Amino acid sequence: MAVSLSVVLLLGIVLVVMIRGGSVKTGPAVVAALFGFFLASSGLGPTISNFLNEIAASISKIGF
Numbered sequence: 488m489a490v491s492l493s494v495v496l497l498l499g500i501v502l503v504v505m506i507r508g509g510s511v512k513t514g515p516a517v518v519a520a521l522f523g524f525f526l527a528s529s530g531l532g533p534t535i536s537n538f539l540n541e542i543a544a545s546i547s548k549i550g551f
Contacts, residue, residue, distance in 0.1 A: 494539070 505511040
């Protein structure tokens with residue numbers, strides 16, 4: 488849970504910086520965020536979550 492919250496916070500900060508910097512306009516950012524919400528509630532949501540959890544576990548085993 489802590490890993491996914493950290494990723495959400497990091498991606499949120501990156502999105503705000505990109506919107507304020509002019510790289511991404513507000514409309515496409517809203518569409519991307521809505522796509523993420525709908526993707527998470529689809530059948531692929533748990534699979535993507537498990538994949539990201541496995542990557543985080545692998546990175547933590549490396550010992551950075």
